[in-house]
Structures are given as structure tokens and as C-alpha cells.
Amino acid sequence: MEDTVDIKKVYTQTIEAKWLLEKNLRLDVLRLDVIDKIISGNKWFKLKYYLQDAVEKGVETIATFGGAYSNHIIAIAYACKLAGIKSVGIIRGEKPEKLSHTLLMAHEYGMDMHFVSRLAYRNKETIKADFSNVYWVNEGGYGIKGMVGAKEILPLTNDGKSYSHIVCAVGTGTMMAGIIEASNDHQEVIGISVMKGNNELLKNISGLTGKNPGKKYKIIEGYHFGGYAKHPPELIDFMNSTFKKHQLPTDIIYTSKTFYAVEQMILNNTFPPGSKIIMIHSGGLQGNLSLPVNSLCF
Numbered sequence: 001m002e003d004t005v006d007i008k009k010v011y012t013q014t015i016e017a018k019w020l021l022e023k024n025l026r027l028d029v030l031r032l033d034v035i036d037k038i039i040s041g042n043k044w045f046k047l048k049y050y051l052q053d054a055v056e057k058g059v060e061t062i063a064t065f066g067g068a069y070s071n072h073i074i075a076i077a078y079a080c081k082l083a084g085i086k087s088v089g090i091i092r093g094e095k096p097e098k099l100s101h102t103l104l105m106a107h108e109y110g111m112d113m114h115f116v117s118r119l120a121y122r123n124k125e126t127i128k129a130d131f132s133n134v135y136w137v138n139e140g141g142y143g144i145k146g147m148v149g150a151k152e153i154l155p156l157t158n159d160g161k162s163y164s165h166i167v168c169a170v171g172t173g174t175m176m177a178g179i180i181e182a183s184n185d186h187q188e189v190i191g192i193s194v195m196k197g198n199n200e201l202l203k204n205i206s207g208l209t210g211k212n213p214g215k216k217y218k219i220i221e222g223y224h225f226g227g228y229a230k231h232p233p234e235l236i237d238f239m240n241s242t243f244k245k246h247q248l249p250t251d252i253i254y255t256s257k258t259f260y261a262v263e264q265m266i267l268n269n270t271f272p273p274g275s276k277i278i279m280i281h282s283g284g285l286q287g288n289l290s291l292p293v294n295s296l297c298f
């Protein structure tokens with residue numbers, strides 16, 4: 001896998017816009033999306049230590065949980081294929097007549113998919129009991145190993161200590177936990193939740209980071225555009241205009257909502273003049289393939 005995913009491709013893009021100049025702010029984007037088309041962005045960092053552990057333990061099969069549009073599911077399927085390990089995906093919801101692009105690709109990479117009802121899906125331990133000799137990775141890669149991998153993201157920025165604010169998308173909070181761990185005490189880490197009301201987030205994050213009294217971080221709600229994976233026409237328009245203005249491709253689930261949130265927070269004077277902000281582009285572009293063709297200009 002090390003051969004296909006190329007971390008050296010990661011770079012920092014500086015956004016040029018009048019609204020940044022006017023507020024005397026600098027906004028950079030850490031482009032993790034460029035490391036690989038399939039395991040794009042943060043999933044590579046979150047999975048690497050689970051995979052390493054599974055290989056060291058000599059397991060034959062890795063199993064995990066996820067929804068029909070899950071970047072995590074496709075990343076596991078693809079990484080396992082490359083590593084020569086079998087993969088099992090427990091997919092939330094009944095099998096649809098038409099599989100999402102994500103699931104079609106996961107199938108192509110050899111993932112053995114099991115569809116379970118939303119109700120049954122909640123009972124992960126019961127599902128797990130039906131499988132023996134598999135290495136389980138939590139939904140979304142949530143866990144210490146995922147956090148430890150995500151600690152390697154922030155050091156990829158040039159002059160990382162110079163940023164006053166670090167902004168990232170939040171699903172399970174695993175990536176954010178790693179970024180908090182890697183941040184300096186003078187920096188504030190801001191997580192944009194892509195879910196409608198997930199009250200467990202801060203608890204889940206501190207469950208990975210420990211107490212960390214010196215660290216500053218917060219979760220911002222309200223930029224979910226209707227809920228997880230919802231992508232109304234306004235969001236698609238925003239993605240197209242963001243690409244045209246800044247040559248910045250974003251995904252429908254995480255990074256478009258995060259970039260939108262950053263823009264709005266800047267316009268609302270959330271950041272003191274002189275702030276230097278970095279947004280983590282955590283990848284996920286493959287999810288855009290679930291849209292009707294020609295929805296996006298990139």
C-alpha cells in the first residue's frame with residue numbers, strides 16, 4: 001500500500017480572496033486529497049496502524065461497519081485488497097436495488113458485504129458474534145490506532161506552528177483527536193460536525209485524547225446542510241463555485257461543508273484580524289461519484 005499512496009504529494013494551498021484580505025486573514029488548505037484517488041485524505045492515516053497490527057497478527061480477514069456512502073468502507077476494501085487480506089463490510093440498511101458507487105467499488109475490491117437493518121445495525125456486538133477469526137475495525141476507524149495515525153497529519157503543513165487556528169471536518173472525531181494531540185497550546189482546533197446533533201462527539205474525542213488541559217478545541221454545529229450526507233442544490237452550487245474560484249475540489253459529505261463553514265465564520269468575524277487559519281482537506285472525493293453525472297464541474 002505504501003507504494004500507491006504517496007504522502008509526499010501533500011501540499012498547502014493558500015486561498016486568495018478579497019474577503020480574506022479585507023479581514024486581514026490568511027487561509028491555507030492542507031491538500032490530503034491528492035495522496036490517492038481511493039484512500040484519499042484522512043482514511044489512509046486513520047487505517048494505517050490497524051492494518052499494520054492486522055498484518056503483524058497474521059489475520060486473514062478485516063471486518064468493519066459503515067453506510068452506503070462511507071469513505072471508510074471503500075478505504076478498508078481497497079487497502080485490504082492491496083495488502084492481500086480479505087475484507088468484510090457490515091453495511092447499514094437493507095440492500096438497495098441499485099448499489100451506490102461506493103458499494104459497487106467496494107464489491108469490486110473483493111469486500112464481502114452484509115446488509116443489516118438499521119435497527120440490527122445498532123447492536124454491533126451481536127453482529128460481531130456471528131463472525132469468528134476476524135480483525136474488527138470500528139465504524140469510521142474510531143479508536144486509539146486511528147487517532148495515532150491522524151497525529152501524522154498536522155506535521156505535513158509547512159511551518160505548522162505558525163497557524164493560530166486549525167479547522168477540520170468531524171465524523172467520528174478520530175481525525176480531530178489526532179490533530180488536537182499534534183497541536184500546540186497556542187493553537188485552537190475547530191471541528192465542523194457534518195451530522196445533525198451528535199451530542200457524543202466531545203466525549204468521543206476526549207475518550208481518545210485523554211484530558212489534555214492545555215489544548216484548545218471546540219465543535220461547531222449547524223453546517224450539516226440537512227444532515228449527514230445530505231447535499232441540497234445550494235451545496236452543489238457552492239462546490240462548483242469553490243472550484244471555479246479557488247481550483248479547490250471538495251466532497252459532498254465533509255470538505256464542502258467544512259469550507260463553507262470556514263467562509264461563513266470568516267464573514268461573521270469569528271477570527272480575530274491577523275489570524276492564520278489552516279483547513280484540513282481530508283479527501284473523500286470518491287463520494288462525489290454517487291451524484292448524477294455533470295452535477296459538478298470538476
Ligand SMILES: *Cc1c(COP(=O)(O)O)cnc(C)c1O
Binds near residue numbers: 175
Ligand atoms: C471519514 C472522513 C472524515 C471524518 O473523519 P473522522 O475521523 O471520522 O471524524 C472527514 N473527512 C473525510 C473526507 C472523510 O472521509
